[in-house]
C-alpha cells in the first residue's frame with residue numbers, strides 16, 4: 155500500500171478478525187485475561203498496550219514513513235517523554251520561534267533538571283553551528299513554525315546536527331505527514347500534536363512521536379508506560395477516524411489558506427502576511443522543495459497595531475476566536491497574549507499586532523467575506 159490516502163484509511167484498520175467490523179473496536183479495558191501466570195493474551199495492562207492505541211500507532215508510523223510510533227495523551231506529553239531521554243547537563247538548541255509550550259517545557263520544567271536551552275534563528279546555519287557545544291544532544295526544529303510560519307531546510311539542519319553529534323527533532327504538527335515527511339530528509343525523530351490536523355475536528359487532545367531509531371524507540375516505549383501519559387482508547391479511536399480524511403482535509407486547508415493569504419496581501423489594513431506559499435516568503439523555495447503544499451496556517455500583522463489586531467480578532471463571525479489549530483473550522487487568535495503568552499519577555503515573543511489564522515475547510519467565499527468585514 156503505497157499511496158498516502160490508502161495507507162491513512164487502511165493501515166492498522168483491517169477488518170476485525172472476529173466480527174468483520176470495518177473500524178477498529180474501541181477497547182475500553184484496563185487489563186487483559188491471562189492464560190497462565192505471566193501469559194497475557196494481549197498485554198499485561200492497559201497502560202502498557204491497548205489494541206485501539208496500537209491501531210493509531212501503526213497507522214501514524216506508516217504515514218511518517220517510520221518504523222516505530224508511540225502515542226501520548228498530548229503533544230507536550232510526547233515531547234516530555236522524548237526530552238526525558240536526555241540527562242542532566244545536556245543541551246538543546248531550539249528555534250527562536252518555537253511553539254511556546256515547547257519552550258516552557260524545556261525551560262521551566264527541564265531547566266530545573268539541569269537541561270540547558272539555546273534559542274537561535276534556524277535559518278542562519280552559522281548561528282546554529284555556533285550554538286552547539288560539547289553537551290548538545292538535540293536540535294529541535296519546527297517547520298513551518300508557530301506562529302511565524304518560518305520554513306527551514308530539514309536536510310541542511312540534519313547534516314549540521316549529525317556532523318556535531320546531535321539528534322534532529324522535527325515538530326511536524328503544522329505540515330502533517332501529508333505535506334512533509336521529515337524522516338525522509340534526515341530527521342531522527344518526528345513529534346506531533348495530534349490535537350491539531352491529525353485529529354482535525356477540535357475534539358481530542360493527543361501526541362505522537364515517530365522514529366526509525368531502535369534505541370530511541372525502546373526508551374520512548376519505556377517512558378510511555380513507566381511515566382504513563384497514555385491516550386485513552388476513545389481518544390485513539392477519534393484520531394484513527396480523523397486520519398482517514400487527513401489528505402482531503404489538507405488539500406482544502408491549503409487551497410483556502412492560499413486564497414486567504416492572497417486576499418490579505420492586497421488589503422490596505424494589513425502590514426505583512428506570513429504564508430510559505432507566497433513567492434516573497436523567505437522560505438518559499440525551501441517549502442517548495444520539502445513540502446507538497448504550503449499548509450493551512452496564515453499569520454499577518456496589522457498597520458493599526460495591537461488595538462486593531464484585537465479588534466479584528468473580536469470582529470470575525472466565521473473565524474472563531476480561540477487557541478489551537480488544525481480543525482475543520484476556522485480559528486483566529488492573537489499569539490502574543492494567547493498561544494504564546496508564556497514566551498513574554500523572551501526572544502520568542504511574537505509582535506503584539508500579529509494575528510494567526512487557522513484556515514478551516516469552510517467555503518472560501520465565506521472566509522474571505524468574514525475577513526473583509528472584520529478588517530473594514
Ligand SMILES: *Cc1c(COP(=O)(O)O)cnc(C)c1O
Pocket residue numbers: 228229230231253255256296300325327328346347348349350359360361
Ligand atoms: C499544540 C502544539 C504542541 C503541543 O501539543 P498539545 O497537544 O497541545 O500538548 C506542540 N507543537 C506545536 C507546533 C503545537 O501547535
